[in-house]
Each structure stands twice: as structure tokens, then as C-alpha cells.
Amino acid sequence: MTTPELLTIILTTAVTMGTPLLFATLGGVLSERAGVIHLGMEGIMLVSALVTFVVDLQTGSKVLALIGAMMAAGALSGLHGFVCISLRGNQIASGLALALFGTGLSGLFGDALIGSTVTSLNRIPIPGLELIPIFGSAFFNQDWLVYLSYFLVAGLWFMLFHTNWGLQIRSVGEAPIVCDALGLSVAKIRYLCVIFGGMLIGLGGAYFPLVLTSFWVDDLTAGRGWIAVALVIFAFWHPGKALWGAYLFGAAIAFQLQAQVMGLKIPSYILEMFPYLLTIVVLTVVTVRNRRAGQTFMPAALGLPFYRGDKH
Amino acid sequence: MIKHLLTISVALMLWLPNFASAADPKVAFIYVGPVGDGGWTYAHDLGRQHLEKMGVETTYVESVPETDSERVLRNLARRGYDIIFTTSFGYMDPTLNVAKQFPETIFMHASGFRTHDNMGNYFARMYQARYLVGMVAGMMTKTDNIGIIGSHPIPEIIRHINAFTLGVRSVNPKATTQVIWVNSWFDPAKEGAAANSLMDNGADIVTITTDSAAATQTAAKRGLYAIGNDSDMSLYGPEAHLTANIFNWGIYYEHVYNQVKNGTWKSSSDWWGIETGAVDISPFGKMVPKNIQDLVMAKKDEIASGEFLVFKGPVKGQDGSTAIAAGVVPSDQDLLSMMYYVEGVVGDIP
Amino acid sequence: MFELERRLETPLSVQVVVTVGSIVLALILGSVLLAVVGVDPIEAYPSVGALMFFDQWGWQDLFLKMTPLLLTGLGVAIAAQLNLWNIGAEGQLYLGAIATTWLALEYSEALDAHFMLPILLIGTFVAGGMWAAIPAGLRSWFGVNEIITTLLLNYVAISLADYLLYGAWRDPSTLNFPMTRSFGESSFLPMIGSTTVHWGLPLGIILAFLTWVLLKSTTIGFQIRVAGDNLSAADYAGFNTKNLLFIVLVLSGAVAALAGMTEVAGVHHRLQQNFSINYGYTGIIVSRLARNHPIGVIGTAFLLAVIFVGGELLQVEYQLPIAVIYLFEGLLLFTVIGSELFLSYRLRRRVAV
Known part of the structure; x- marks a missing residue:
């Protein structure tokens, strides 16, 4: 096998394995930009994967399945929002509760689906672009959800950094007291971000039955919701960096598999650690560089509940 | 008032452990995964359901971590279950500990090697079925390259890879098997990616040692073939699924149940083979030609x-050295601790 | 009609009423859940309660389950004193278990039996501290977010355990299954009396009180409390907050690592795969429910043990799938977290302006 072929193979796997992480990370970015930590991604992904599967099985419509998944994910995130925003509960603990809750919900209703199967999405090559050497077929011969994720990255970036909405969202995450004084409804903006963010996480869950595994087994996502939690921070709450982070994790898996086929003598349990260690190194380098430049990226009010009556 | 008291005392009596008569043993199972795993635990639960259909009272506790199993087992024993099946290797020591505490209860542990007066162990010779499905793969491959997705490198999995490879090469000495380890017992998405890697590298048939249907589906998507594991996975890709090596635990569980009921049960180590039906291969897919099917079924009879x-010398190791000398039949102990690849396997044991 | 008003202080009575109230609410919601899946809660609660609290095995189960949760919860709580989130207790627990196993396998024969337990204790504590020094150092001197580094190091520690279990430490006498050989008896944590409860529990309780004393009555404890309240104020006061952050996170990891030691030396007497059932992650809940109070974690670790063991009993007694147990746990957490509102705020009739 030639090197370009090999790279294409690794990149293709990186994109398919990275896409559910990317959706979930984008959802986390939106929610956390408004100041609400979202730790319950694993639970949301499982429930939305289940709903996707059920709706697809019943109606045969991928679009309806996606809508169902997003509604379920939005509803669960709304619960998280209620506890964190209205009741001012601890966001990390609420996220953990959500993860448990979602795992339970999907397990309870999933058992009836074992043995059923749905069709998966076809790859749709984009004429011209797919012919680019090495990258072309990896990025432009994919299913339409992958293309949707590209638009979401760009759209979320544009919305957050170049629109008035984005400014409001970021302000709520940075200085809710000021926003409140300016007449913005902190609670409303946070609710919206948590719920829409949850819907994006739901797309990540939906990617499993629609593309990766067209059957149902308990615990289908196998812990990817937790990786997405880390990726949100790794991406410094930035949609573009979320893309790199998600693909990096996808590529790490691809490399681990490919290395075995190529007969590279690296103990695979050591390879298993590699993406995590690399993430820590990259995070350190970027943090140091940002601090030297006088920037911090973490939303200042992240994790802090807000209530107008408080006089901080 | 009296009526109320009666109701309450009846209710209280219902809570008390029911000491079942030996005539009608109650059976409990503990599973390491959810019954929804579609593979290992699912297969055991089908066995339990088989008992249930016979009218036996059964219960199960799923997703019991090995470290919590001792407590769960104790609770089941206290609840008066007469036979408790513990279906994961890691339950071995906990089962033994609890067996010592509850000498009246019969414990059966799957896939281990310890026994006690009231504790037996059992397993099925799945490697025999693996050899047969290997033959199918060997005859169906066009590229002489067959992919295997490994979970974690324990002797059981290595044994199955070897038996499969011996089966492949018995009919097609040119063919090799390429192993990729995913280092996980359960991660369907990663298994799918591994199947893709194998097929990208020229494999035209893939099989797995984990339970999920990921390999079958990936092969179906690419118009290639797959061989299922632990249960018939043809549902997930009828046009790709050549056959599968499967468990029929119900047959064994019924056997143990009857022994206990008749009072003939004695502690032993059962390793049931293909002759009992506890392991088998699932119906062939339509694309498997009749002559191949006949050949495989003939070999099945020979094994039965x-x-x-399956394992009888001479068997060469991966590097061509002698692994099992000519004429030597390895003991069950040797098979149970097998940690080397046979000739024809490509890849490393991590 | 009503509005919320922040309480200046929360009387103990309110704390008790709110906590008990939220648990009762969770039980009520849980009974709805049970009824939905076809179990009569009026029958189930008392019978499961009786099996836990009116039964010597039940108590032992609870104490056994509580031990690792107490240690990981305490570890997380220590970090929380400086508003640090140690999500890495799971990995620290694994590393602690690896350290204990290494010492036990390596020195069981070589050393006098009396030294073994102190060596295990100190060795594991130091190893856990060194492991936590990675995120601690990165946080103190480079400002790297500790939530992500501690979370990621969990995966590294678990892979390290796999690497050893599938490699050098695999015991040929167990048919090459991924578990080490059993430790020598000198490395077993002794049991309390004739029970199955080992000395890990008293160790955890002692550590909880020590932590409390450290925070309340030492200089460094005072500095930690000031810095936890307001980091920049502590900077102004001339405290070395970088060192404080470092020390606190290292201590946090060292204590969490002891949970690994008590599990392998107290329960399993060997290292094997999956010996932790998310004890590290559950430790975060333990700490949080106790509002990160070092003595409080004793109570919440017990509460979580009740949930786990009760859930198991529900499964055994009523054939409920594990999914119902997860749902139940999720509900309880939600109500407890949600109710915290009433600790910091009270409802007040809105005054017309």
C-alpha cells in the first residue's frame, strides 16, 4: 500500500469516528459558552441514539429519526437546564445525574430492540472535491451528516463570534450580572443554549445508528460522551478547534488499528494511552501560549449559577 | 381488624425466603453484561429462557461487576435459589467463597477451573465450531486474506483464533488470518472501524471474537463476507453472513437442572463439545455452495x-517452530492456557 | 407572588430538613418509577430496607461498599476546598491499586510481614500523590485546566493497568487470565473482628477527621480556606497560592489512590480488570452531596452505598433490570442537587414596591 493510500484510509476513519464526537463537542461548546457545563453527554447520546433507532425502525425516515433524536436530547438537556438554571443546582453533579439517567432510560427501553436493524446512510461523493489527493475522499466522500457537521462548525463559529446573538451568549457566559443589568434575560439565553446544545449532542448520538452501527445494543456509545466532555475544553470552547480535536481522536483510533495491520511493534495498550497523553501535551502548549498572549478562553462564569437577587 | 392482621401476616410470609423443595429447584444466573449485549450474556439468557419455558422458576441479575459478585451471590443464595450459574471468568473466586458459605446451594461457574463439593464449572468447546467456520472462510476467500477482530488477548480468544486459522488452512494452505486487537470487550463503533481497516488491507472475509454485529454489518456495506460469533447474526446482513459459531446454553442448563432435580448432581468440570449441541454452527448463508456445506458438515460429524x-500435533507455531509435536494431543489444561499463535496468523499478541 | 432571597447563613436544622426532604422526594419519585415497571413500592421499600439494615450481612455489605466511595469522595472534597475539580479519582484509584500490587508482589517475601501494611499505605499514598502531581503541576505553574487533565489521566491509568495485566503481571497459574497472582497474606488488610469489613473503613474515617482538623486548625488549613474563598485575596495576603494549589491537588490524588489500595489489599488480594465500579466518578457525587465537607463525605458515602446495595437487592428481589437502578440513582441525584437551592435561598413573599 502506498503512503497516500494509507493516509486516506486513516483520515477516512478519523472523520467517521470523529463525527459523533464533533457533534457532541459542538453542543458542549454552545452550552458552556453560555456558562453551563454539560457533563451528561453520554446519557444524552445514548437516549438520542435509541430514539433515532426507534423512529427509523417505525417510519423508515432518517429525517424524522433525527428530529426525534434532537427533541429527546433537547428535552433531557432542558431537565439539566431546569436543575442548573432555575434551581441553581451544581452543574457538574447534575451532569453526572443526567449521564446515569440517560444510560438507565436507554437500557430500559432498548432491550426490546435487540436483533432489529436499520439501513445506514449512504456515502454521497461531492463531485470535484472528492478527487483531491489524499484528503478528497476522506472529507468529501462521506454521508450527509458529515457534511452537516461542516456547516454546523462554520455556522456555530459565525453565530458565536460574528452576530449579536453570539455576543449575548458569550457575555452571559462571561459576565451574567452585567448582562442582567443591560436587560438581557440570563436565564432565557442559558436555557436556549443548553437546549440547542443538547440537540447537537443528540445528533452525535444519532450518528451511531445512522452510520456507525445500524443495530442496537446497550451502551452503544461505549463512553464517547465522556471524551466529548474533554474535547470541549481541549477545543477552548471554539467550534473550529472542536473539529481538530474530534478528528484527532478519530485518527488516533485509526492509527492504532492500522499500526497492527502494518505490523508495527508498539504494544497496543500503550498506543491506547497515546491520544490522551497527546491531548494533555497540546493543551499545555496552547494554554502556555495563550497565557503569554494574555488570553484566557474559559468563559468566566462557567459553572456558576446566576440569580438576579444575588448581590455578589 | 383480624382480617388486616391476616393480610399483613400473609404478606410477611411472602417476604420470607422460600425454601424450595429439592423437587423443584429454583435457578438463578448472574451476568457480567446486560442481557441486551446481543452476544455472550444474551446467549446465556436465552439458555435461562429455555428453562423458564420448561416451567422452571428462574431469575437473573445483570451487569454485575466481578468485584460486586460475591455480595450478589450471597443474596441469591439467601433467597433460597438452589442452583446459581455464574457466567464470567472473574466470578470464579467469589463463587468459591460463597459456595463455602452456602453448602446447600449448588454453584456452577462458567469458563474457570475451580471446583468445590457444591461448585462445579462448565464451558463449551467453542473452538470446535470455530474450526468449522474457519473452513468455510478458507474456501470462500478469494484474496486468501481473512481478518479477525480480537477483543482482549486471553487464552480463550487466542484458542479461538488458532482453531479458526487451522480450519482456514486445512482447506486453503495459502490463506492467512490477520488479527487486529481493539483492546475492549465492547465497543461496536471501534469494531466497525477495525473491520474497515482489515478490509482496506485486502481481507475479503472478517470475523470477530467480540459479540457485536459490527463486523457483519461492515462487511455487508462493502459487499464482502463475515462470520458471526456467539449467536446467529445473519439478521444484520443476510447477504454477508456466511455462518456463525454459536452457543446453545439451554441444552446444558436443562441437563444440570435435571441432575439437581433427580439428586444425581455431583461436582465436576464439564467442557461440552459439538456432539452435545451446546456449541454449533448456524445455518449457512445462501452464497455458500452446497459442496462446501457438505464438506463442513462431514467434518462436524468427525469432530462430534x-x-x-482440532488440536492435535503436528501443529506449527506462528514462526514455523513446532507448537504441538506430531501425534501429541494437548490436555484441556494446555488448551485453556493457550497463549501462542499457530502458523498462518499474522499479527502480535499484545 | 414569591421570590427567592439568599440566606446569610444556613442553620443546621434547615440543612437536615432539606437533605432529608430531598431524599424522601427521591423515594417518592422512585416509587412511581417502581410502580411503572410493575413493582409495588409499598412492599419493596420495607423489604429491601430490612435486608440492608436489619441484617448483619446487610451492614457488612454497606460498609464494604462505602469504603472506596469514602476515600475517593474525600479526595475529591480536598481538591474542592480550592474550587479545584478532581475528576481523576478513578485514575488515581487505579494507580493506587497498581502501586499496592507492585509493592505486594515485589516485597511480600523479601520484607518482614509487620512492615508490609505500612509500606503499602505509605507507598500507595506517595504514588497517588506523584500521579496527581502531573495535573497539579500543570495547573499551578502553567494554568492548565485540571478538569480535563485529571479526566484524561483516568484513561491513561486504566490502560496502564491493562498493559500490566495483559503483560508482565499475568499469572500463569490462573490459565493466563488477566489477573495477578494473589498477594502474600502479609499484604492483606486485616478484617474487623470476624466480619468481612476490612480496616479500610476506619482508615477513611480517620483521614476524613484529619482533613477536617488540617483545614480548621493549622496555618496551611487557614490559607487554604482563605484561598478557597477568594484566590486573589489570598495572593494579596502574600500566600503562595501556586504552592497551595499544588499541595491540595496532590493530597487529593494521594487520598483517592488509597481507595485503590483498600480495594485490592482489602477485598480482592490481587489486581484484576474492572475492579473499580466507577468508584472514582461516584466520589465526585459523594463529595458534592456533602457540599465538599470532609466529615460530610462519611455520611454521603454511606448514602451512596445504600443506593448501590439497595439497587442490587431490588435487582435480586424483583428481577429489575440494571437500567431501573441507574434511573433511580439519577433521580435521587437530581432531587438532592435541585433541593440545594433551599439551603442557600429561602422563599419570601414578594413585597410590592
Whole structure:
């Protein structure tokens, strides 16, 4: 096998394995930009994967399945929002509760689906672009959800950094007291971000039955919701960096598999650690560089509940 | 008032442990995964359901971590279950500990090696079925490259890879098997990616040692073939699924249940082979030609009758050295601790 | 009609009423859940309660389950004193278990039996501290977010355990299954009396009180409390907050690592795969429910043990799938977290302006 072929193979796997992480990370970015930590991604992904599967099985419509998944994910995130925003509960603990809750919900209703199967999405090559050497077929011969994720990255970036909405969202995450004084409804903006963010996480869950595994087994996502939690921070709450982070994790898996086929003598349990260690190194380098430049990226009010009556 | 008291005392009596008569043993199972895993635990639960259909009272506790199993087992024993099946290797020591505490209860542990007066162990010779499905793969491959997705490198999995490879090469000495380890017992998405890697590298048939249907589906998507594991996975890709090696635990569980009921049960180590039906291969897919099917079924009869042994010397190791000398039949102990690849396997044991 | 008003202080009575109230609410919601899946809660609660609290095995189960949760919860709580989130207790627990196993396998024969337990204790504590020094150092001197580094190091520690279990430490006498050989008896944590409860529980309780004393009555404890309240104020006061952050996170990891030691030396007497059932992650809940109070974690670790063991009993007694147990746990957490509102705020009739 030639090197370009090999790279294409690794990149293709990186994109398919990275896409559910990317959706979930984008959802986390939106929610956390408004100041609400979202730790319950694993639970949301499982429930939305289940709903996707059920709706697809019943109606045969991928679009309806996606809508169902997003509604379920939005509803669960709304619960998280209620506890964190209205009741001012601890966001990390609420996220953990959500993860448990979602795992339970999907397990309870999933058992009836074992043995059923749905069709998966076809790859749709984009004429011209797919012919680019090495990258072309990896990025432009994919299913339409992958293309949707590209638009979401760009759209979320544009919305957050170049629109008035984005400014409001970021302000709520940075200085809710000021926003409140300016007449913005902190609670409303946070609710919206948590719920829409949850819907994006739901797309990540939906990617499993629609593309990766067209059957149902308990615990289908196998812990990817937790990786997405880390990726949100790794991406410094930035949609573009979320893309790199998600693909990096996808590529790490691809490399681990490919290395075995190529007969590279690296103990695979050591390879298993590699993406995590690399993430820590990259995070350190970027943090140091940002601090030297006088920037911090973490939303200042992240994790802090807000209530107008408080006089901080 | 009296009526109320009666109701309450009846209710209280219902809570008390029911000491079942030996005539009608109650059976409990503990599973390491959810019954929804579609594979290992699912297969055991089908066995439990088989008992249930016979009218036996059964219960199960799923997703019991090995470290919590001792407590769960104790609770089941206290609840008066007469036979408790513990279906994961890691339950071995906990089962033994609890067996010592509850000498009246019968414990059966799957896939281990310890026994006690009231504790037996059992397993099925799945490697025999693996050899047969290997033959199918060997005859169906066009590229002489067959992919295997490994979970974690324990002797059981290595044994199955070896038996499969011996089966492949018995009919197609040019063919090799390429192993990729995913280092996980359960991660369907990663298994799918591994199947893709194998097929990208020229494999035209893939099989797995984990339970999920990921390999079958990936092969179906690419118009290639797959061989299922632990249960018939043809549902997930009828056009790709050549066959599968499967468990029928119900047959064994019924056997143990009857022994206990008749009072003939004695502690032993059962390793049931293909002759009992506890392991088998699932119906062939339409694309498997009749002559191949016949050949495989003939070999199945030979294995069942004991005429043919899957592991019998001479067997060469991966590097061509002698792994099992000519004429030597390895003991069950040797098979249970097998940690080397046979000739024809490509890849490393991590 | 009503509005919320922040309480200046929360009387103990309110704390008790709110906590008990939220648990009762969770039980009520849980009974709805049970009824939905076809179990009569009026029958189930008392019978499961009786099996836990009116039964010597039940108590032992609870104490056994509580031990690792107490240690990981305490570890997380220590970090929380400086508003640090140690999500890495799971990995620290694994590393602690690896350290204990290494010492036990390596020195069981070589050393006098009396030294073994102190060596295990100190060795594991130091190893856990060194492991936590990675995120601690990165946080103190480079400002790297500790939530992500501690979370990611969990995966590294678990892979390290796999690497050893599938490699050098695999015991040929167990048919090459991924478990080490059993430790020598000198490395077993002794049991309390004739029970199955080992000395890990008293160790955890002692550590909880020590932590409390450290925070309340030492200089460094005072500095930690000031810095936890307001980091920049502590900077102004001339405290070395970088060192404080470092020390606190290292201590946090060292204590969490002891949970690994008590599990392998107290329960399993060997290292094997999956010996932790998310004890590290559950430790975050333990700490949080106790509002990160070092003595409080004793109570919440017990509460979580009740949930786990009760859930198991529900499964055994009523054939409920594990999914119902997860749902139940999720509900309880939600109500407890949600109710915290009433600790910091009270409802007040809105005054017309």
C-alpha cells in the first residue's frame, strides 16, 4: 500500500469516528459558552441514539429519526437546564445525574430492540472535491451528516463570534450580572443554549445508528460522551478547534488499528494511552501560549449559577 | 381488624425466603453484561429462557461487576435459589467463597477451573465450531486474506483464533488470518472501524471474537463476507453472513437442572463439545455452495464422533517452530492456557 | 407572588430538613418509577430496607461498599476546598491499586510481614500523590485546566493497568487470565473482628477527621480556606497560592489512590480488570452531596452505598433490570442537587414596591 493510500484510509476513519464526537463537542461548546457545563453527554447520546433507532425502525425516515433524536436530547438537556438554571443546582453533579439517567432510560427501553436493524446512510461523493489527493475522499466522500457537521462548525463559529446573538451568549457566559443589568434575560439565553446544545449532542448520538452501527445494543456509545466532555475544553470552547480535536481522536483510533495491520511493534495498550497523553501535551502548549498572549478562553462564569437577587 | 392482621401476616410470609423443595429447584444466573449485549450474556439468557419455558422458576441479575459478585451471590443464595450459574471468568473466586458459605446451594461457574463439593464449572468447546467456520472462510476467500477482530488477548480468544486459522488452512494452505486487537470487550463503533481497516488491507472475509454485529454489518456495506460469533447474526446482513459459531446454553442448563432435580448432581468440570449441541454452527448463508456445506458438515460429524481433533500435533507455531509435536494431543489444561499463535496468523499478541 | 432571597447563613436544622426532604422526594419519585415497571413500592421499600439494615450481612455489605466511595469522595472534597475539580479519582484509584500490587508482589517475601501494611499505605499514598502531581503541576505553574487533565489521566491509568495485566503481571497459574497472582497474606488488610469489613473503613474515617482538623486548625488549613474563598485575596495576603494549589491537588490524588489500595489489599488480594465500579466518578457525587465537607463525605458515602446495595437487592428481589437502578440513582441525584437551592435561598413573599 502506498503512503497516500494509507493516509486516506486513516483520515477516512478519523472523520467517521470523529463525527459523533464533533457533534457532541459542538453542543458542549454552545452550552458552556453560555456558562453551563454539560457533563451528561453520554446519557444524552445514548437516549438520542435509541430514539433515532426507534423512529427509523417505525417510519423508515432518517429525517424524522433525527428530529426525534434532537427533541429527546433537547428535552433531557432542558431537565439539566431546569436543575442548573432555575434551581441553581451544581452543574457538574447534575451532569453526572443526567449521564446515569440517560444510560438507565436507554437500557430500559432498548432491550426490546435487540436483533432489529436499520439501513445506514449512504456515502454521497461531492463531485470535484472528492478527487483531491489524499484528503478528497476522506472529507468529501462521506454521508450527509458529515457534511452537516461542516456547516454546523462554520455556522456555530459565525453565530458565536460574528452576530449579536453570539455576543449575548458569550457575555452571559462571561459576565451574567452585567448582562442582567443591560436587560438581557440570563436565564432565557442559558436555557436556549443548553437546549440547542443538547440537540447537537443528540445528533452525535444519532450518528451511531445512522452510520456507525445500524443495530442496537446497550451502551452503544461505549463512553464517547465522556471524551466529548474533554474535547470541549481541549477545543477552548471554539467550534473550529472542536473539529481538530474530534478528528484527532478519530485518527488516533485509526492509527492504532492500522499500526497492527502494518505490523508495527508498539504494544497496543500503550498506543491506547497515546491520544490522551497527546491531548494533555497540546493543551499545555496552547494554554502556555495563550497565557503569554494574555488570553484566557474559559468563559468566566462557567459553572456558576446566576440569580438576579444575588448581590455578589 | 383480624382480617388486616391476616393480610399483613400473609404478606410477611411472602417476604420470607422460600425454601424450595429439592423437587423443584429454583435457578438463578448472574451476568457480567446486560442481557441486551446481543452476544455472550444474551446467549446465556436465552439458555435461562429455555428453562423458564420448561416451567422452571428462574431469575437473573445483570451487569454485575466481578468485584460486586460475591455480595450478589450471597443474596441469591439467601433467597433460597438452589442452583446459581455464574457466567464470567472473574466470578470464579467469589463463587468459591460463597459456595463455602452456602453448602446447600449448588454453584456452577462458567469458563474457570475451580471446583468445590457444591461448585462445579462448565464451558463449551467453542473452538470446535470455530474450526468449522474457519473452513468455510478458507474456501470462500478469494484474496486468501481473512481478518479477525480480537477483543482482549486471553487464552480463550487466542484458542479461538488458532482453531479458526487451522480450519482456514486445512482447506486453503495459502490463506492467512490477520488479527487486529481493539483492546475492549465492547465497543461496536471501534469494531466497525477495525473491520474497515482489515478490509482496506485486502481481507475479503472478517470475523470477530467480540459479540457485536459490527463486523457483519461492515462487511455487508462493502459487499464482502463475515462470520458471526456467539449467536446467529445473519439478521444484520443476510447477504454477508456466511455462518456463525454459536452457543446453545439451554441444552446444558436443562441437563444440570435435571441432575439437581433427580439428586444425581455431583461436582465436576464439564467442557461440552459439538456432539452435545451446546456449541454449533448456524445455518449457512445462501452464497455458500452446497459442496462446501457438505464438506463442513462431514467434518462436524468427525469432530462430534471424536474421530477428528482440532488440536492435535503436528501443529506449527506462528514462526514455523513446532507448537504441538506430531501425534501429541494437548490436555484441556494446555488448551485453556493457550497463549501462542499457530502458523498462518499474522499479527502480535499484545 | 414569591421570590427567592439568599440566606446569610444556613442553620443546621434547615440543612437536615432539606437533605432529608430531598431524599424522601427521591423515594417518592422512585416509587412511581417502581410502580411503572410493575413493582409495588409499598412492599419493596420495607423489604429491601430490612435486608440492608436489619441484617448483619446487610451492614457488612454497606460498609464494604462505602469504603472506596469514602476515600475517593474525600479526595475529591480536598481538591474542592480550592474550587479545584478532581475528576481523576478513578485514575488515581487505579494507580493506587497498581502501586499496592507492585509493592505486594515485589516485597511480600523479601520484607518482614509487620512492615508490609505500612509500606503499602505509605507507598500507595506517595504514588497517588506523584500521579496527581502531573495535573497539579500543570495547573499551578502553567494554568492548565485540571478538569480535563485529571479526566484524561483516568484513561491513561486504566490502560496502564491493562498493559500490566495483559503483560508482565499475568499469572500463569490462573490459565493466563488477566489477573495477578494473589498477594502474600502479609499484604492483606486485616478484617474487623470476624466480619468481612476490612480496616479500610476506619482508615477513611480517620483521614476524613484529619482533613477536617488540617483545614480548621493549622496555618496551611487557614490559607487554604482563605484561598478557597477568594484566590486573589489570598495572593494579596502574600500566600503562595501556586504552592497551595499544588499541595491540595496532590493530597487529593494521594487520598483517592488509597481507595485503590483498600480495594485490592482489602477485598480482592490481587489486581484484576474492572475492579473499580466507577468508584472514582461516584466520589465526585459523594463529595458534592456533602457540599465538599470532609466529615460530610462519611455520611454521603454511606448514602451512596445504600443506593448501590439497595439497587442490587431490588435487582435480586424483583428481577429489575440494571437500567431501573441507574434511573433511580439519577433521580435521587437530581432531587438532592435541585433541593440545594433551599439551603442557600429561602422563599419570601414578594413585597410590592
